[in-house]
Amino acid sequence: MAIDIQTTTAGPVPAAPEDTRLTGRAKLVLFVLCAAQFMVALDFSVLNVALPALGKDLGFGNSALQWAVTAFALPSGGFLLLFGRIADLYGRRKLFLTGLGLFGAASVLATLAWDPASFLTGRALQGLGAAVIVPTGMSLLTTTFPEGPLRDRALGISGTLLSLGFTIGMVLGGVMTDTLGWRSTMGLLSVAAVVVLVLAPGLLPESRTPQRPRLDVPGAVTVTGGLLSLIYSLSTAAQRGFGDVDVWGTLVVGLALLAAFAVVESRSPAPLVxxxxxxxxxxxxxxxxxxxxxxxxxxxxxxxxxxxxxxxxxxxxxxxxxxxxxxxxxxxxxxxxxxxxxxxxxxxxxxxxxxxxxxxxxxxxxxxxxxxxxxxxxxxxxxxxxxxxxxxxxxxxxxxxxxxxxxxxxxxxxxxxxxxxxxxxxxxxxxxxxxxxxxxxxxxxxxxxxxxxxxxxxxxxxxxxxxxxxxxxxxx
The missing domain is CATH 1.20.1250.20 (MFS general substrate transporter like domains)
Structure with a gap:
């Protein structure tokens, strides 16, 4: 089914002559989108060197400490396809802002965490917010900047900051943990989310569909469950090894659900993928x-x-x-x-x-x-x-x-x-x-x-x- 995209609020970025340069407004739009991607990339690495201090403060055992990372990785990877499709159908800008709000609130919870359960809840909600921000931010970028030199340049800047976020997170996490404590790493993400959330509404264009086909619920359930199981299996394998029954069990479940997803999509009138x-x-x-x-x-x-x-x-x-x-x-x-x-x-x-x-x-x-x-x-x-x-x-x-x-x-x-x-x-x-x-x-x-x-x-x-x-x- 073809879907007409109607751009409202702020129109598409006007191209400079020959589509080779970014206009002033295009730079602001790109800054907001890249800042959000950078923030998520930073979240993947900024906590790594803080894990020992975090575990000692909140009472994590060594065997449970890996969940500080896994709790974020599971929803951030498992829900990406689902939220990417929802954004296509119901509005990318709206969902992008919702994801930013969720990520910011979750970062506050992680900053103020008083025990392992509250911290892991904050991390899981951060991952869910990231699963909204990443695909909606990328789709806003590719629909705002037309295919060709402008989009290539925008993707180049976005990719640079994505890679830079992982790298800076490793350095920044060590410095902040040594000087301000591990909570400062989560507090930094809270501030970053608020800054982007304040700037984004006036700059980003909205995309709406005049027709809203039904969401492919069976496809959404199977692909999300499959990805969650697969990511959980591979994440825990790093700590327990591939001989662990739990690792093999969730790996089989994940592969089975992804196979079921392929069958569902081949028969669905409005497939998720x-x-x-x-x-x-x-x-x-x-x-x-x-x-x-x-x-x-x-x-x-x-x-x-x-x-x-x-x-x-x-x-x-x-x-x-x-x-x-x-x-x-x-x-x-x-x-x-x-x-x-x-x-x-x-x-x-x-x-x-x-x-x-x-x-x-x-x-x-x-x-x-x-x-x-x-x-x-x-x-x-x-x-x-x-x-x-x-x-x-x-x-x-x-x-x-x-x-x-x-x-x-x-x-x-x-x-x-x-x-x-x-x-x-x-x-x-x-x-x-x-x-x-x-x-x-x-x-x-x-x-x-x-x-x-x-x-x-x-x-x-x-x-x-x-x-x-x-x-x-x-x-x-």
């Missing part, structure tokens, strides 16, 4: 590229953290500074990635970025344990630049050629891929680093497998995508 959408080469293979780059790069960050602290003896703060260099490199990559996409096309940029990420991940195998190891690690962490290039280009590949009325679904798939990728990398590969004869040998094994997976994925995408519409060239 259009199967023709999933059959698009750009959507299916583009998301595979995103899944690989997120899962494999999160694994690299995890094992490098172990290597820097356990093998080289760096403090948490100095380890954060090493990853801060990656943040600076991410800014550089975010500046040039849209230009590379414009020159060579998103498909080639995606494949080239994956090959670069794989090559520099393999280069980390040469890093030893001597005095120059930290400097060498910083140098070869240039892999993060290619990682960011893949993030930006895969988003362009997936959303290229998708009608505006399906952009919420397309960006929901993009962001679901991100969340699942971040979740599965460490359980699947990261555990190998701690189960070998030595940590250093385990890290090298993980890096070798990681690099091989990325390169193989790049070669598969080169064959499967062929030449697509995402390979557009600049005019002239």
């Amino acid at each position: 259009s199967l023709p959408m999933l059959r698009r080469r750009t959507v299916a293979w583009g998301n595979l590229g995103g899944l690989v780059t997120f899962s494999m790069m999160s694994t690299v960050v995890f094992v490098l953290t172990l290597y820097l602290q356990e093998t080289l003896g760096l403090s948490s703060f100095r380890t954060g500074l090493v990853f801060g260099v990656q943040g600076v490199l991410s800014i550089v990559a975010g500046t040039y990635a849209p230009k590379v996409i414009g020159r060579f096309g998103a498909r080639r940029a995606l494949i080239g970025s994956l090959l670069g990420q794989g090559a520099f991940t393999a280069a980390l195998l040469s890093v030893g344990t001597g005095s120059g190891a930290v400097l060498a690690t910083v140098f070869v962490s240039v892999a993060s630049m290619f990682h960011l290039g893949a993030i930006i280009s895969y988003g362009v590949v997936v959303t290229s050629g998708v009608p505006d009325e399906e952009q919420g679904l397309a960006t929901g798939l993009v962001t679901t891929t991100q969340q699942v990728g971040i979740t599965i990398g460490i359980p699947l590969l990261g555990v190998l680093a701690t189960t070998g004869a030595s940590l250093f040998d385990g890290v090298r094994t993980v890096l070798a497998i990681d690099a091989a997976i990325v390169v193989v994925a790049a070669l598969l995408l080169a064959v499967a995508l062929g030449r697509t519409k995402a390979d557009r060239q600049p005019a002239g």
Whole structure:
């Protein structure tokens, strides 16, 4: 069923001559949308180094502390597709503002938490708010900025801040925990949510549908339940191992529900996820590229953290500074990635970025344990630049050629891929680093497998995508 999008409140961003520059209002719109994405990315990492202090203060046992992370990851990944589709049908701006309000209130609860239950409730509600903010913010971005150079540039800036948010969170979390206490990390998110919520209503356009088809409830139940089960299984596997009955049970349930979802969607008159959408080469293979780059790069960050602290003896703060260099490199990559996409096309940029990420991940195998190891690690962490290039280009590949009325679904798939990728990398590969004869040998094994997976994925995408519409060239 075709859906007419009617833009109200503030109209679409006017394009500058030749669609190559952002107008003043476009910059403000982009700032608000990127600030929201940055805030969510920050939430994924800012708490990590604060976990020991948090556990001691609230009475978490060591075995239960992982739920501080899992409680956020479950709803933030499990509900993305559902809220992306609801936004398509009932208004992206309205849902975006609702998500911001929920995220801000949940952050206040987490800041003031008095016991584990209240803190985990706040974290779960934060994750639910993030599941609303991420797909609605991305769909507002892709529908506000027309396909072409403007959208490429907007996605480039958004991808840069997304990557930067993860990196800054690691550094900022350590500094704030040492100086102000762990509660300040949650308080920072409360303030950020309020700032964005104040600015957003007057800047963002609303999209409404004159017809509101019924929501595919069976599809929503099966896909949400499947994703929740899958993410729970893979998250807990990192702590309990894949031999745990609970891990295997929820993994089987998750896969069964996702299989049921595919059957439901093939028979639904108004499916939550259009199967023709999933059959698009750009959507299916583009998301595979995103899944690989997120899962494999999160694994690299995890094992490098172990290597820097356990093998080289760096403090948490100095380890954060090493990853801060990656943040600076991410800014550089975010500046040039849209230009590379414009020159060579998103498909080639995606494949080239994956090959670069794989090559520099393999280069980390040469890093030893001597005095120059930290400097060498910083140098070869240039892999993060290619990682960011893949993030930006895969988003362009997936959303290229998708009608505006399906952009919420397309960006929901993009962001679901991100969340699942971040979740599965460490359980699947990261555990190998701690189960070998030595940590250093385990890290090298993980890096070798990681690099091989990325390169193989790049070669598969080169064959499967062929030449697509995402390979557009600049005019002239």
